[in-house]
Amino acid sequence: MKTPITVTVTGAAGQIAYSLLFRIASGSMLGPDQPINLRLLEIPPAMNALEGVVMELRDAAFPLLNEIVPTSDPDEAFAGANWCLLVGSVPRKAGMERKDLLDINGKVFIGQGQAIARSAAKDVRVLVVGNPCNTNALIAMHNASGVPSDRFFAMTRLDENRAKSQLAEKAGVHVTEVTNVAIWGNHSSTQYPDFTNAKIGGKPVTEVIKDTEWLKGDFITTVQQRGAAIIKARGASSAASAASAAVDTVRSLATQTPEGDWYSVAVCSDGSYGIEKGLICSFPIRTTKDGGWEIVQGLPIDVFSQEKIDVTVNELKEERDAVTSLLQH
Ligand SMILES: NC(=O)C1=CN([C@@H]2O[C@H](COP(=O)(O)OP(=O)(O)OC[C@H]3O[C@@H](n4cnc5c(N)ncnc54)[C@H](O)[C@@H]3O)[C@@H](O)[C@H]2O)C=CC1
Numbered sequence: 001m002k003t004p005i006t007v008t009v010t011g012a013a014g015q016i017a018y019s020l021l022f023r024i025a026s027g028s029m030l031g032p033d034q035p036i037n038l039r040l041l042e043i044p045p046a047m048n049a050l051e052g053v054v055m056e057l058r059d060a061a062f063p064l065l066n067e068i069v070p071t072s073d074p075d076e077a078f079a080g081a082n083w084c085l086l087v088g089s090v091p092r093k094a095g096m097e098r099k100d101l102l103d104i105n106g107k108v109f110i111g112q113g114q115a116i117a118r119s120a121a122k123d124v125r126v127l128v129v130g131n132p133c134n135t136n137a138l139i140a141m142h143n144a145s146g147v148p149s150d151r152f153f154a155m156t157r158l159d160e161n162r163a164k165s166q167l168a169e170k171a172g173v174h175v176t177e178v179t180n181v182a183i184w185g186n187h188s189s190t191q192y193p194d195f196t197n198a199k200i201g202g203k204p205v206t207e208v209i210k211d212t213e214w215l216k217g218d219f220i221t222t223v224q225q226r227g228a229a230i231i232k233a234r235g236a237s238s239a240a241s242a243a244s245a246a247v248d249t250v251r252s253l254a255t256q257t258p259e260g261d262w263y264s265v266a267v268c269s270d271g272s273y274g275i276e277k278g279l280i281c282s283f284p285i286r287t288t289k290d291g292g293w294e295i296v297q298g299l300p301i302d303v304f305s306q307e308k309i310d311v312t313v314n315e316l317k318e319e320r321d322a323v324t325s326l327l328q329h
């Protein structure tokens, strides 16, 4: 029997968590032989609802679920955490951009960053899902003194999955044929889903999909606006697909990436591709044999891509500049 891995999920009584917790406990995220301790953080008014979720987790009788701790105390929630999935925060409503949530959600990540630094395990890794996730991750990272910056991630995998699904549908192939899709920049309507380096059945996308106007136009805007389209249709933001993307992100970070491929997640920029150091920016990423991660280097960036990347990186800088008072050094 392996030693349990402790996973903390915040916003544990919310929509995303209602899908995510059951996927984690079933073994989808960390493997079919990996026992899990779940530590679940909520705000006091949601503790009753959380109690109901805990009852359901117990009722599912998951063989891998070792322990469940529901709490409204961040230090108790992050105690010994190996993985922290920071989902808890308010979702946007129709007509809002994700960055409009900065005022409401940003400050949550100060206290959570500090509590992670005090209480989590030495090998802690943190994936921020709550929006605006890049800048919330930046706030958490700056407030988690002593935790290395390469442990902080923000989720752009849902965007990658959406891009793959759009490309597969257009090409009339199964989604598993689509590889090498990088999302650059911010998880926002400025993100750049890079089709120029993507492949379908091992061939460049541009050789398989000849409709360049669609690739440069509707493809990009559909991916950029998909979250808003879901809110319009469902009356609530994506939850099950977001949970699934969080599972995919952690699994990709925890397992070696297949040769030649990459995945998307926002990490602390080291200056690669000229993107300002210290921004939490989405890049093409590979997980290495030793369990670390690296930014895929040397991808060709044409003029069209560079313009798109500049726009989204500029937005990240603006968001960072708007929260300077929340960033501690
Ligand atoms: N990065 C991405 O791709 C995606 C991000 N999101 C974002 O994820 C976040 C959560 O979405 P939902 O689960 O649908 O929202 P929800 O409103 O259903 O659940 C959020 C939960 O967080 C809790 N919460 C609020 N403040 C908290 C705090 N300080 N500590 C712990 N818990 C706290 C609330 O009580 C609530 O139960 C939103 O910000 C949403 O915009 C949603 C979809 C995709």
Ligand SMILES: O=C([O-])CC(=O)C(=O)O
Pocket (backbone or CB within 6 Å): 091, 092, 098, 131, 158, 226, 227, 228, 230, 237, 238, 242
């Ligand atoms: O659009 C939203 O507000 C929720 C989200 O991040 C997404 O679905 O990508």
